[in-house]
Amino acid sequence: MSNGTESEGPRPNPSHIYLSTRGGDYGLSFETVVLKGLAQDGGLFLPEEIPAAVDWQSWKDLSYAELAFKILSLYISTDEIPADDLKAIIDRSYSTFRAEQVTPLVHLKDNLYLLELFHGPSYSFKDCALQFLGNLFEYFLVRRNQGKEGRDRHHLTVVGATSGDTGSAAIYGLRGKKDVSVFILHPKDRISPIQEKQMTTVLDGNVHNIAVTGTFDDCQDIVKAMFADPDSNRALKLGAVNSINFARILAQIVYYFHSYFALAKASSSFKVGEKLRAVVPTGNFGDVLAGYFAKRMGLPMEKLVIATNENDILDRFWKSGKYEKKAAKGPGAENGLDVDGAKAHESGVRETLSPAMDILVSSNFERLLWYLAYEFASSTGMDDEWTKKQAAQEVAVWLNDLKKKGGFGPVYQDVLESARRTFESERVTDEQTLQTVKKYYNEVGYVLDPHTAVGVTAAERSISRTGKEMPHISLSTAHPAKFAGAVTTALKDEKDFSFEEKVLPDEFVELAKKESRLSEVENSWEKVREMVKQQVEQDLGR
Ligand SMILES: Cc1ncc(COP(=O)(O)O)c(C=O)c1O
Numbered sequence: 001m002s003n004g005t006e007s008e009g010p011r012p013n014p015s016h017i018y019l020s021t022r023g024g025d026y027g028l029s030f031e032t033v034v035l036k037g038l039a040q041d042g043g044l045f046l047p048e049e050i051p052a053a054v055d056w057q058s059w060k061d062l063s064y065a066e067l068a069f070k071i072l073s074l075y076i077s078t079d080e081i082p083a084d085d086l087k088a089i090i091d092r093s094y095s096t097f098r099a100e101q102v103t104p105l106v107h108l109k110d111n112l113y114l115l116e117l118f119h120g121p122s123y124s125f126k127d128c129a130l131q132f133l134g135n136l137f138e139y140f141l142v143r144r145n146q147g148k149e150g151r152d153r154h155h156l157t158v159v160g161a162t163s164g165d166t167g168s169a170a171i172y173g174l175r176g177k178k179d180v181s182v183f184i185l186h187p188k189d190r191i192s193p194i195q196e197k198q199m200t201t202v203l204d205g206n207v208h209n210i211a212v213t214g215t216f217d218d219c220q221d222i223v224k225a226m227f228a229d230p231d232s233n234r235a236l237k238l239g240a241v242n243s244i245n246f247a248r249i250l251a252q253i254v255y256y257f258h259s260y261f262a263l264a265k266a267s268s269s270f271k272v273g274e275k276l277r278a279v280v281p282t283g284n285f286g287d288v289l290a291g292y293f294a295k296r297m298g299l300p301m302e303k304l305v306i307a308t309n310e311n312d313i314l315d316r317f318w319k320s321g322k323y324e325k326k327a328a329k330g331p332g333a334e335n336g337l338d339v340d341g342a343k344a345h346e347s348g349v350r351e352t353l354s355p356a357m358d359i360l361v362s363s364n365f366e367r368l369l370w371y372l373a374y375e376f377a378s379s380t381g382m383d384d385e386w387t388k389k390q391a392a393q394e395v396a397v398w399l400n401d402l403k404k405k406g407g408f409g410p411v412y413q414d415v416l417e418s419a420r421r422t423f424e425s426e427r428v429t430d431e432q433t434l435q436t437v438k439k440y441y442n443e444v445g446y447v448l449d450p451h452t453a454v455g456v457t458a459a460e461r462s463i464s465r466t467g468k469e470m471p472h473i474s475l476s477t478a479h480p481a482k483f484a485g486a487v488t489t490a491l492k493d494e495k496d497f498s499f500e501e502k503v504l505p506d507e508f509v510e511l512a513k514k515e516s517r518l519s520e521v522e523n524s525w526e527k528v529r530e531m532v533k534q535q536v537e538q539d540l541g542r
């Protein structure tokens with residue numbers, strides 16, 4: 001393949017080089033992929049081949065950082081990052097976590113376990129990847145800028161969209177870093193008060209928060225429009241912190257392996273080599289996609305269960321094979337309410353009690369579509385080069401239909417069946433979320449955050465299908481203190497419950513007293529671009 005190929009000479013390891021899902025790039029280096037974030041053709045980057053974790057069973061006693069090194073080394077050539085440097089980046093990234101195990105596994109009941117991913121600086125699962133990505137950016141920039149001064153230095157302009165959690169994790173990963181300006185767009189008044197405080201009280205000169213009058217999808221569209229604009233890219237050297245950046249997915253693969261081994265240690269009935277199910281509260285499809293990579297690498301996962309809230313585009317895909325932004329309208333729709341009475345934004349996004357998952361279009365789904373299209377095309381028996389091009393063409397058509405017609409599908413039956421072989425999906429309402437928070441508080445004394453409760457509800461349904469013998473690991477994606485409103489609504493009638501005493505970390509109490517800085521802008525990518533350009537000029541002059 002020639003298009004955009006960087007390498008010359010003998011073909012490198014195909015797991016160390018990257019392509020775009022829409023066919024515009026092949027053979028890119030890991031550094032290019034990390035610094036560019038999104039491909040020029042609008043596609044997402046993927047390794048040309050998913051590596052097999054051949055000796056994964058021998059990793060069972062490794063620490064989190066050692067395991068991360070084993071896994072990341074399979075995707076990054078030592079020509080790009082020498083082993084000692086990669087180890088140092090990893091050690092730095094996980095030394096900021098409050099838990100010794102980094103992502104501890106907690107037994108909830110029977111064969112149901114919770115993977116706590118919220119022990120990093122910003123109290124959500126995003127820290128597991130964004131501490132690493134922040135250090136990775138720094139590593140590449142120091143190397144690129146050696147001996148350079150002033151405007152000759154590569155100054156990275158990170159522009160990210162958040163529904164509340166990516167923003168604070170990215171800011172904590174990048175605050176004060178040299179040669180980086182960070183702009184985080186969030187939907188105005190649609191994130192929790194703590195999430196807003198976490199982001200806006202970071203007053204480092206290189207950090208800029210922008211509230212957009214719109215939804216998370218609008219923020220994500222603005223980010224993608226800026227990446228697609230060659231002038232912005234050239235002038236600003238844009239960088240991505242959202243899970244469109246493949247480094248995010250890569251770092252998230254690690255905890256699937258880590259929790260698998262933790263389960264083998266915690267449960268006398270589960271042995272390394274046996275199968276389990278992972279259940280993942282899902283919005284942008286990044287976290288569950290990391291699970292898909294772990295499975296493809298060889299980790300024995302029987303199924304991955306996607307848990308959506310009432311923003312259920314993914315659940316509808318798994319049920320019907322159609323990927324459509326708008327669900328069928330119901331009787332309440334004309335009053336500003338949606339089919340079953342929930343509040344719907346005019347764009348079709350519902351406001352739910354798990355707001356970080358109030359996402360209509362899941363960007364990483366495109367990556368799975370590429371694999372599904374690749375598998376379908378490979379049944380023709382043609383060579384790998386043709387098959388990859390065919391997959392990219394199919395993805396481009398689907399994504400074009402999504403943009404122009406608001407959806408695509410039904411996809412071919414073989415494609416849907418292939419998706420169903422690996423994944424199951426569940427849709428969880430707000431009412432069910434509240435019931436689950438209440439139930440686990442009463443039965444086992446554990447306070448779930450609403451996103452985690454969406455996952456646990458889906459896990460219970462999955463267990464009712466598989467039977468209790470199948471171990472389930474349900475991912476806990478945020479600390480409950482980030483979502484005081486939902487947790488308090490669920491537990492307000494419980495006699496011994498006090499949010500302040502049982503949930504709230506001291507750190508969050510302090511946040512409320514701190515000074516904030518925030519700009520506002522209307523939903524227009526050109527306006528955001530102008531704001532970013534002006535601010536970067538100021539950052540560069542500092
Ligand atoms: C707390 C929480 N849970 C779940 C999700 C969904 O994860 P993903 O977007 O990777 O599907 C998000 C955000 O995306 C989140 O912030």
Ligand SMILES: N[C@@H](CCOP(=O)(O)O)C(=O)O
Pocket residue numbers: 161162163164165166167241242243244283284286356357
């Ligand atoms: N829930 C996320 C939305 C952005 O997702 P990302 O994983 O693509 O960064 C958030 O909290 O911001």
